Amino acid sequence: MAPFATGTTTPHSIEDGVRSFDSPPSDITVLASSRAVIENRFTSATIVISTTTGKIITVWHSVLPESSFPPGTPYKDYSPCVLLPGLVDAHVHLNEPGRTEWEGFWTGTRAAAFGGVTTVVDMPLNAIPPTTTVAGLKEKVAAAQGKCWVDVGFYGGIIPGNAAELKPLVQEGVRGFKGFLIDSGVEEFPAVSATDIRKVFEELQDEPTTVMFHAEMIPPVTASVGDDVQWSLPPLAPTGPLDEYQTFLDSRPSSFEIYAILEILSLAHLAPNLPLHIVHLSAVEAIPMLRKAKESGVKITAETCFHYLSLAAESIKAGDTRHKCCPPIRGQSNQDGLWDEMLENDSIIKTVVSDHSPCTPNLKLLPSHVPGAEGGSKAGCCSNTSKGDFFSAWGGISSVGLGLSILWTEAMRRGFKTEETLRNIERWCCVNTAKQVGLEHKKGELKVGMDGDVAVFDDAAEFEVEPNTMLFRNKCSPYEGKVLRGVVRETWLRGRRVHSREDGFVEKGGPKGELLLERRKA
Ligand SMILES: NC(=O)NC(NC(N)=O)C(=O)[O-]
Numbered sequence: 001m002a003p004f005a006t007g008t009t010t011p012h013s014i015e016d017g018v019r020s021f022d023s024p025p026s027d028i029t030v031l032a033s034s035r036a037v038i039e040n041r042f043t044s045a046t047i048v049i050s051t052t053t054g055k056i057i058t059v060w061h062s063v064l065p066e067s068s069f070p071p072g073t074p075y076k077d078y079s080p081c082v083l084l085p086g087l088v089d090a091h092v093h094l095n096e097p098g099r100t101e102w103e104g105f106w107t108g109t110r111a112a113a114f115g116g117v118t119t120v121v122d123m124p125l126n127a128i129p130p131t132t133t134v135a136g137l138k139e140k141v142a143a144a145q146g147k148c149w150v151d152v153g154f155y156g157g158i159i160p161g162n163a164a165e166l167k168p169l170v171q172e173g174v175r176g177f178k179g180f181l182i183d184s185g186v187e188e189f190p191a192v193s194a195t196d197i198r199k200v201f202e203e204l205q206d207e208p209t210t211v212m213f214h215a216e217m218i219p220p221v222t223a224s225v226g227d228d229v230q231w232s233l234p235p236l237a238p239t240g241p242l243d244e245y246q247t248f249l250d251s252r253p254s255s256f257e258i259y260a261i262l263e264i265l266s267l268a269h270l271a272p273n274l275p276l277h278i279v280h281l282s283a284v285e286a287i288p289m290l291r292k293a294k295e296s297g298v299k300i301t302a303e304t305c306f307h308y309l310s311l312a313a314e315s316i317k318a319g320d321t322r323h324k325c326c327p328p329i330r331g332q333s334n335q336d337g338l339w340d341e342m343l344e345n346d347s348i349i350k351t352v353v354s355d356h357s358p359c360t361p362n363l364k365l366l367p368s369h370v371p372g373a374e375g376g377s378k379a380g381c382c383s384n385t386s387k388g389d390f391f392s393a394w395g396g397i398s399s400v401g402l403g404l405s406i407l408w409t410e411a412m413r414r415g416f417k418t419e420e421t422l423r424n425i426e427r428w429c430c431v432n433t434a435k436q437v438g439l440e441h442k443k444g445e446l447k448v449g450m451d452g453d454v455a456v457f458d459d460a461a462e463f464e465v466e467p468n469t470m471l472f473r474n475k476c477s478p479y480e481g482k483v484l485r486g487v488v489r490e491t492w493l494r495g496r497r498v499h500s501r502e503d504g505f506v507e508k509g510g511p512k513g514e515l516l517l518e519r520r521k522a
């Protein structure tokens with residue numbers, strides 16, 4: 001039965017979960033596949049999107065043939081590629097204005113679109129000014145206009161002394177806040193103390209927002225955790241060769257994450273209704289205390305990153321500072337522990353994000369034999385003696401747009417089941433990231449009423465990460481040279497194709513990304 005031709009809204013192929021629609025057929029586009037993830041079900045699907053509103057207007061849990069739609073309706077059956085919701089990467093540093101040479105809206109969002117990411121949320125630091133004031137947010141927004149290939153939301157920043165800016169930033173539509181408990185790496189974004197956090201909690205306790213922390217902290221004195229665990233507290237200063245990864249890892253032990261989380265939890269009672277979130281959780285040892293806090297009623301979640309789930313300290317070569325990030329990538333057993341936690345029911349780790357935090361290659365101080373170093377040697381900013389120094393190099397890993405393939409590659413390497421993994425990825429990278437930033441009413445799921453954001457994922461294909469597949473501004477990433485499984489064939493944003501591997505970007509009319517500045521409801 002042809003739904004449009006007959007005017008009926010209930011074709012006989014309908015299964016449960018199917019919605020009806022009465023939209024005029026002239027402004028629709030149809031994507032179908034025998035394999036899709038729809039509301040956490042692995043199913044066949046036909047998705048009808050209004051090109052006028054950009055919203056999904058109907059979803060069938062079956063592949064309707066093209067003949068079901070009026071002649072001329074744009075229609076494609078992508079079988080056996082998988083239709084996934086466009087990913088929501090809730091942790092990306094787009095450093096424009098001020099450090100646009102590190103990353104900008106144009107390049108960062110093109111890299112996102114290339115990899116099926118249709119929403120990014122921009123971190124409040126590394127641009128100048130940082131997003132710690134309404135004026136700073138306005139500068140960001142002005143700089144972003146007309147340059148975004150995917151939709152972009154903004155976080156606000158928490159620094160000492162800016163408590164009075166926080167409510168106004170909520171009003172202006174920031175999607176949450178981030179603060180540091182350790183040096184951030186940029187002087188305009190200092191770390192907060194317990195006194196500052198108290199003020200922040202007082203200010204934001206009843207606001208519709210999330211307060212997030214970079215949870216690493218240098219304990220002031222010996223810290224004891226409970227009765228029986230005593231953490232030895234190594235200094236942040238190096239105790240071995242500066243170009244050995246282990247020296248760097250030893251300088252930022254798991255206890256720094258534990259100590260920071262204990263500090264946050266000790267203050268959480270001041271704002272019992274305020275959702276708290278730990279960004280880029282690396283240390284598996286911190287999980288039990290987070291779980292315990294959650295069980296006792298603290299509203300707290302955590303995210304981890306593609307790199308903590310796919311890279312391991314044991315394989316990082318001397319001087320390869322492309323791997324430097326904070327908190328650090330830890331050992332293989334830590335990586336295994338993070339995966340174990342994520343596969344638990346009701347895990348504390350709800351989301352997986354990129355923490356794409358790039359810089360110009362010279363600031364990575366890469367020795368000339370490491371890929372991505374060329375800019376460094378040309379820039380000549382550093383003496384040869386500092387090449388490969390993990391302590392002086394910029395901390396941050398570039399990977400926006402590579403995440404889906406990174407996760408997929410790792411999950412397949414671990415022998416995980418295809419359908420379950422795709423459903424998990426939908427949860428970690430779409431549904432839960434959208435929820436974390438208050439966008440669950442329009443992003444992260446392929447269902448009626450949501451934005452028509454779709455990633456067409458070829459789970460069988462492979463590609464090599466090389467300059468042509470890293471569209472971020474600086475081609476300097478630890479994934480370079482790796483062969484990843486899973487290729488995003490097409491990316492659709494609100495019912496329009498933004499990018500396809502075959503035809504590249506749809507340049508006509510320029511970028512169509514919107515700035516997501518509506519005020520959060522919860
Ligand atoms: N200044 C930064 O961008 N820092 C970032 N750096 C990392 N993760 O290494 C972060 O998110 O903390």
Ligand SMILES: [Zn+2]
Nearest residue numbers: 214279280326
């Ligand atoms: Zn951080």
Ligand SMILES: [Zn+2]
Nearest residue numbers: 091123355357
């Ligand atoms: Zn970050």
